[in-house]
Amino acid sequence: MDYKLTFKDYSKALTKGTLLGLKCKTCGNITTPPKMTCQECGGTDLEVVEVKKKGKIVTFTNVSVAPEGRQNEVPYIIVLVRLDEGPWIMGNLIDIDPASANMDLIGRDVSVGFKIFPGDKFSPGDQARPVFSFS
């Protein structure tokens, strides 16, 4: 069975400002980031759709200790965001001073953009990642 929405295609679309997902024709739920099957029901009858780039912050952390090769990025904020259409995605929150991150972030409305992670010796080249800004 062919993979309907690969990482490469998802990533490429994100760099053009489009967030793609998979709509399940069995249960109607949307899965993103993509998988072979629907995250909710395991269904395989999926259609690639554009997902609205709006959501709310569910949780966050301000990172001070980075992995090898990424020390120049700290401090940075990672957030999990619940998109308006249901799925959760992970990315970085930009546009605020990381030191000011606190519990008030939870529930804030954000919109989805992107940034490139250039990869390191363990990862195969450029990877687009979601970044979030306050709506």
Added chain:
Amino acid sequence: MRKVAIVGTGHTPFTFATEKTSIELFSEAAMDAINEAGLKSKDMQALYLGNCLGDFSEGQAMMQSYAANDIGAFHIPATRFEGACASSSLAVRDAFIWVASGFYDVVLVGGVERAASMGTSLATRTFAMFTDSHYEYPAGLTFPAMFAMLAHLYSHKYGVPLERLKEQMAQVSVQSHAYGMSNPKAQFHKEITKEDVLNGFMVTSPLQLLDCCPFSDGAAALVLVSEEKAKELTDKPVFITGIGQASSGRLSAQKDDLPRLRAREESAKQAYDLAGIKPSDVDLCELHDCFSIASLIAAESLGFFEFGKAGEAWEKGETKIGGKIPINVSGGLKAKGHPIGATGASQVSEIYHQLRGEAGERQVEGAKIGLTDTLGGDGVICTLIMEKGW
């Protein structure tokens, strides 16, 4: 299905960076386990070895084969288990299944890691490989960052104000360090206070340095045998009576289940059902306290406390010896150390000695049933239940 007994254990000290190789560490633990069982290396019919990062820590993959040869268990089938921090628990579970099935009578199982030897930067990078490399690592996700996000989510979801939760989390580390004092194999022999935790360096908010377990080097090994074989070797066998294992998708795919890890609940149910017991029957538990918040999350999903209430239990001393359910009296990952590939076998080793009444100052008197909980990455979970067999 046959009954399966543990009849020998070996456990190196868990330490900061060591000069010993992984093979050397594992062989020391393995020979101790084999000797304690009253067996010889040539009696081992198979080796199941947990190891995650040998490839990165010393350029050594496939060490299971050399490890078997190193101890003189020539040409036996040797298999490596990689399940992040749960690697050797997965190895124990599979060893159990192979002995229970009747295929083998005697299996050597354990794990080894040299995480401390990698240094913080490379260790942080390689531990981050236990997250989704394409969809989540690009955001800079680290292992502590994952649990840091679960801590904030826990506070929000259960309505425990963050400052209050932080104090409860600090108490987890304080307790573990207190028990680590009486474990000669522990990496830390140092009591800490709540203030020490709350004044520590912020690693990734809200986790401070002493909310986090250390990077560690070390090995642990066990000999598992059939009930019949156990009768020849000991009059104090410890039986493995429950096993569970489950998996998960990437963190974001776990959605509304968080901060609970659904895989843990699936795995624990399998183990409780197989053993025919319930959480209140457990006399002591070694659970996966890679971070202070991880202890609260684990203890709740294992059925010991209500959701959102585990922190209060730690504060009231319900997790101490003499309390409702003694947890991590070995010092846990926090004080004993966490050489990831060895951790599961180390947890089982603690339960084994506790059930045999050999735990010294930290003995839980009269313990008959013990449980281990080991978490790998954001979703490989293994639960093992052991019972006193005499």
